[in-house]
Structure formats: C-alpha cells, structure tokens
Amino acid sequence: QSALTQPRSVSGSPGQSVTISCTGTSSDVGRYNYVSWYQQHPGRAPKVIIYDVTKRPSGLPDRFSGSKSANTASLTISGLQAEDEADYYCCSFAGNYTWVFGGGTKLTVL
C-alpha cells in the first residue's frame, strides 16, 4: 500500500491561511470519508486535529478545518500562529482494517 502524497513543506506568515493537500487513490481517500489529520511537534506524540474528513475534536480551535474532493483531502489552517509550526500528517482508512498515512508536511510560520 503506497503512502498518501503530501507536499514536503508549506509556509505562511502569522495571521495568514495555509492549505495542505493529501492525495490518495479511489481505494482509500476517494472511497471512504475517514480521513484524519495529525499535528506533531518535535519530540512529541502526534495529536489528532481533524477526523472523519471535517470533524474537530472538542476543544480544538476552529482555525483548523478539513475537506475532501475526489481522491484529495485538504487541511486548512487559518489565522496562523507561531505554535502551529509543526509536522502535519494525513491518514486514511483503506478498507479491510488497514490504514495508510501521508508522508508528512512541515509547516513553517515565517
């Protein structure tokens, strides 16, 4: 199973918005509405920020939003803040109790 495709890096200035894409296939992202996104700061465990394509865990700011079109899911972070600088990973259910991650995107807040 091939990893989902994410850009290696994105950047933005404080207050701006950035979007991270996550491209899979018709067997994973395109077939199931079970895409999740994880934020990981250096040396820390990942933290879920979006699940089921668009849902946010309770307590997470609405600056984080998710969407999907065909085989590509997207994470948008609006009103960028310094603490958003981290690595971001998408993940999709791929059927038959299997999951696949994206390669990860490093977000730099300029």
Added chain:
Amino acid sequence: QVQLVQSGAEMKRPGASVKVSCKASGYTFTNYYMYWVRQAPGQGLEWMGIINPSGGGTNYAQKFQGRVTMTRDTSTSTVFMELRSLRSDDTAVYFCARGEDYDFRNWGQGTLVTVSS
C-alpha cells in the same frame, strides 16, 4: 482521562526480537481498538497494525506480516507489540494509539527501539 503509558527504550542486535508494552487507563479497555504506529528517525508515520482488545483479533500491514505479533492482557489493560528478526531499518519510535471510530484519538508517549550491532 485516557492515558497510554508505554515501556521504556530498548536496544537490540540485528536478528533479535523486541516486545513493547502499552498500558491503558481512564476508559473501558475492551471497548476501543488499539493501533501501533512507528516513526523512523526524521521520517513520517507508518501504520503497523490493529488489535481488538475485546477478542484479541488482529490485522497487520502487509509489510510486517510474519514478523509482528500484537497481543493483549485484559487483566492489566495492556497491549503488546512484538517485532522479530530486527534489522537496522527497524530503528524507530513505536507508538500505541487508541482508536475512536476510524482515527487515532489518544497516543502513548512512544518507545524508542534502536537496532544496532
């Protein structure tokens, strides 16, 4: 609150096996699937497999089939991941994660496994 506490760092020789534990608390252990995910140094996340703590059923990523075994002990609310025939490219941080529907909602702190001769 949900807590997943993993065992400590391990150093192994190539060809050896390692068994990492993950003790859960703060919820009903048998009600939620548990997953294992690993991350090689400077690399991304890699899904390894899933275990159903209720019945013990498992499913592993194709890459690890034949080399990994995931088990659980309901009396101690602990899941285990054993990886055999270790190679240098198995050097990674191994995470357990509690599933909620189709995502990984809570994570352990990670266990560094170093494989070196």
